Amino acid sequence: MSVTNLVSILLAAILTNNFILSKFLGICPFLGVSKKLDTAVGMSTAVIFVMIIATAVTWPIQTYLLTPNDLDYLQTIVFILVIAALVQFVEIILKKYMVSLYNALGVYLPLITTNCAVLGVTILNFDENYNFTQSMVNSLGGGVGFMLAMVLFAGVRTRLETSDIPKSLQGLPITLISASLVAISFLGFQGLVDGLFK
Amino acid sequence: MAKKEKSLREVFTAGFVKENPVLRLVLGTCPTLAVSTLAFNGIGMGVAATAVLVGSNAAISLLRNIIPDKVRIPAYITIIAGFVTIIQMLVKAYAPAIDDALGIYLPLIVVNCIILGRAESFAGKNKVLPSILDGLGMGIGFTMTLLLMGSIREIIGSGTWFGMTLNNGSIIQPMLILILPPGGFFVFGLLIALANKIAEGKGKEPAALGCGGCPMAENCSRAVSEEGGCK
Numbered sequence: 001m002s003v004t005n006l007v008s009i010l011l012a013a014i015l016t017n018n019f020i021l022s023k024f025l026g027i028c029p030f031l032g033v034s035k036k037l038d039t040a041v042g043m044s045t046a047v048i049f050v051m052i053i054a055t056a057v058t059w060p061i062q063t064y065l066l067t068p069n070d071l072d073y074l075q076t077i078v079f080i081l082v083i084a085a086l087v088q089f090v091e092i093i094l095k096k097y098m099v100s101l102y103n104a105l106g107v108y109l110p111l112i113t114t115n116c117a118v119l120g121v122t123i124l125n126f127d128e129n130y131n132f133t134q135s136m137v138n139s140l141g142g143g144v145g146f147m148l149a150m151v152l153f154a155g156v157r158t159r160l161e162t163s164d165i166p167k168s169l170q171g172l173p174i175t176l177i178s179a180s181l182v183a184i185s186f187l188g189f190q191g192l193v194d195g196l197f198k
Numbered sequence: 199m200a201k202k203e204k205s206l207r208e209v210f211t212a213g214f215v216k217e218n219p220v221l222r223l224v225l226g227t228c229p230t231l232a233v234s235t236l237a238f239n240g241i242g243m244g245v246a247a248t249a250v251l252v253g254s255n256a257a258i259s260l261l262r263n264i265i266p267d268k269v270r271i272p273a274y275i276t277i278i279a280g281f282v283t284i285i286q287m288l289v290k291a292y293a294p295a296i297d298d299a300l301g302i303y304l305p306l307i308v309v310n311c312i313i314l315g316r317a318e319s320f321a322g323k324n325k326v327l328p329s330i331l332d333g334l335g336m337g338i339g340f341t342m343t344l345l346l347m348g349s350i351r352e353i354i355g356s357g358t359w360f361g362m363t364l365n366n367g368s369i370i371q372p373m374l375i376l377i378l379p380p381g382g383f384f385v386f387g388l389l390i391a392l393a394n395k396i397a398e399g400k401g402k403e404p405a406a407l408g409c410g411g412c413p414m415a416e417n418c419s420r421a422v423s424e425e426g427g428c429k
């Protein structure tokens with residue numbers, strides 16, 4: 001495992017395999033919380049934070065507890081419960097000891113429990129057979145890619161507010177169609193990572 | 199629920215069109231967009247989610263008087279995760295092709311808002327038989343929508359339907375973009391616009407992001423109330 005390998009995992013997670021725009025994970029917050037830039041940033045910071053700690057906890061559980069005991073089939077049930085408990089736990093700790101961070105992220109944390117991007121990244125790390133460092137880098141990249149898509153899309157949506165849109169397309173439909181255009185722009189990164197490192 | 203008790207038939211058919219989980223309640227968008235590249239994948243996902251939905255609705259309805267109100271969400275998630283695990287093992291054993299096609303989205307049924315949403319808004323408050331019918335009806339609505347989207351994307355995007363070649367490029371060049379991620383967003387946007395148009399004709403509200411059925415709505419509205427993201 002080299003640094004190049006880690007950089008390529010990071011870039012792939014941010015750009016080519018963007019969680020929102022190419023894997024369709026975390027669409028609900030992407031459509032629901034992207035109307036304003038500051039809420040988009042708050043939500044995605046919380047996602048990066050939870051993705052990293054969720055990976056740091058679920059990776060050892062799967063590797064040292066489930067796999068040696070032939071309990072791989074419990075992956076889904078264990079991961080979702082661990083993530084749900086973890087999010088609650090982190091919320092309590094932040095509330096007590098890091099009030100400023102809690103004020104910034106607090107309201108977004110409970111939403112993340114049922115966010116498929118977080119459960120998705122922890123399961124993907126095992127589907128891809130990543131080791132601990134690779135998994136952490138992949139989670140960081142996934143979170144940063146989530147933030148990139150959210151922030152870019154928040155910019156697009158502020159422009160939509162002032163546009164003249166046909167009645168049936170107003171609201172959700174035009175939001176999805178704009179998301180499709182943003183996704184097309186991300187297709188431009190296809191092949192970038194392979195081209196850079198191979 | 200309305201003031202008047204709904205008949206079993208109404209409960210069963212609500213999910214088909216009137217309260218279609220995907221196009222009217224806008225729940226479960228992630229799997230809808232992700233697996234609808236082929237009609238076959240759409241059916242696979244729909245059937246798997248329906249099975250989980252019926253099972254979890256039945257179990258939650260049976261346990262609704264035992265589960266304390268304060269811990270109901272973690273309890274629901276555990277029950278749903280149990281059913282997802284059962285379905286995952288069944289699919290891996292008997293339909294490995296579907297397992298390959300759905301990949302990570304099969305375990306992710308556990309966070310599909312449709313299932314948790316129906317548990318919270320229906321199964322937790324109703325008897326077993328209506329809950330099972332509700333699960334079945336919603337599941338059929340979900341499957342039909344996935345089949346529709348999968349068919350549109352497969353026919354236009356690759357010129358086939360369930361693997362049969364309909365258009366090998368001699369009539370019109372297949373538009374690859376529709377089976378790529380942007381096509382998912384585009385087709386979904388147009389379908390919701392169409393559903394809104396039909397609903398408008400009947401004097402109903404257009405679809406909004408489905409926080410109504412989402413158990414996290416309370417927290418969600420706290421986060422986004424100032425921007426009005428959730429209704």
